[in-house]
Amino acid sequence: MTTMTGGPQTTETAPPTPANPFERLDDAPQEQQRRIIGYLDTVAAHPEIQRMRSAAFELFAPTAGERLLDVGCGAGEVSRQLAARVGTTGSVTAVDRSAEAISVAQSRHDGSSVTYMVGDITALDFPDGHFDGVRCERVLQHLPDPDRAIKEMIRVTRPGGRVCVIDTDWTSSVGDGFDHLAEVLEQFPFPHPSAGRTARARMVKAGLPVTTALPVTLRFTTPDDAAVVVPLFDETPLRTCVQPELVEPFLDSVRQSAERGDFLFAFTMWISLGRVETV
Numbered sequence: 001m002t003t004m005t006g007g008p009q010t011t012e013t014a015p016p017t018p019a020n021p022f023e024r025l026d027d028a029p030q031e032q033q034r035r036i037i038g039y040l041d042t043v044a045a046h047p048e049i050q051r052m053r054s055a056a057f058e059l060f061a062p063t064a065g066e067r068l069l070d071v072g073c074g075a076g077e078v079s080r081q082l083a084a085r086v087g088t089t090g091s092v093t094a095v096d097r098s099a100e101a102i103s104v105a106q107s108r109h110d111g112s113s114v115t116y117m118v119g120d121i122t123a124l125d126f127p128d129g130h131f132d133g134v135r136c137e138r139v140l141q142h143l144p145d146p147d148r149a150i151k152e153m154i155r156v157t158r159p160g161g162r163v164c165v166i167d168t169d170w171t172s173s174v175g176d177g178f179d180h181l182a183e184v185l186e187q188f189p190f191p192h193p194s195a196g197r198t199a200r201a202r203m204v205k206a207g208l209p210v211t212t213a214l215p216v217t218l219r220f221t222t223p224d225d226a227a228v229v230v231p232l233f234d235e236t237p238l239r240t241c242v243q244p245e246l247v248e249p250f251l252d253s254v255r256q257s258a259e260r261g262d263f264l265f266a267f268t269m270w271i272s273l274g275r276v277e278t279v
């Protein structure tokens with residue numbers, strides 16, 4: 001991460017960054033892949049993300065002996081936490097489209113009941129009804145076809161089992177103390193900025209009529225803290241995605257806000273949990 005308030009300025013001469021490296025992480029330059037895995041780690045360690053994840057754990061309620069799927073698992077941190085809950089009588093399958101992410105996740109294997117696999121959320125290599133529960137965090141927003149992914153997660157979940165989708169609603173972003181947020185958001189290429197907010201409706205439409213949705217609002221009081229989680233405040237993606245004539249006024253305004261100590265930013269993530277109907 002390149003910080004906004006005093007951290008090193010980026011001097012990279014790497015090839016141009018693909019608009020959304022999360023969609024095809026393995027196609028990104030090596031250096032960017034490493035940076036993205038590092039981003040997943042710092043995000044996972046952020047207290048606001050941990051607060052959101054603990055709310056998601058409570059709703060998903062994994063129990064001993066269950067067979068669970070964590071799809072779009074990244075470096076597998078949550079997969080291992082799930083494995084601690086299901087114990088030796090249960091199992092967790094951690095799937096990601098990126099071979100690099102799976103290789104990192106595998107290198108962190110802690111001996112628990114997690115199996116790591118490369119796979120695509122829109123074409124899962126499991127039979128119908130295979131899992132007691134499926135979990136998917138911050139993946140839908142990167143997909144060309146989120147509805148197809150939801151259908152597939154439902155397909156591999158047994159009747160009575162649950163599907164838990166956790167995603168961001170970037171359109172809920174609000175800030176105070178600085179200017180140009182709306183314009184920067186408009187230029188930022190989030191493929192599905194409202195993925196979190198629309199997940200429940202997508203799940204209901206796909207055949208999970210009993211879907212609950214819990215909003216968790218994350219808040220940040222310094223730009224450096226926000227940059228850990230929010231790409232708009234990290235200079236590297238900001239400079240890649242936003243027009244230079246907007247970047248400078250935005251950065252100036254954010255820096256001045258940091259100096260005054262009045263910076264404030266918040267956005268909402270949604271945890272949507274649906275049960276597959278029993279027939």
Ligand SMILES: C[S@@+](CC[C@H](N)C(=O)[O-])C[C@H]1O[C@@H](n2cnc3c(N)ncnc32)[C@H](O)[C@@H]1O
Pocket residue numbers: 022023024025040044071072073074075095096097098101119120121122136137138139142143
């Ligand atoms: C923002 S990361 C989230 C990772 C992890 N769920 C977490 O919360 O740390 C998005 C992940 O989705 C994966 N992904 C993107 N498209 C995918 C697809 N079609 N099938 C499976 N995983 C995919 C990416 O490789 C990346 O690891």
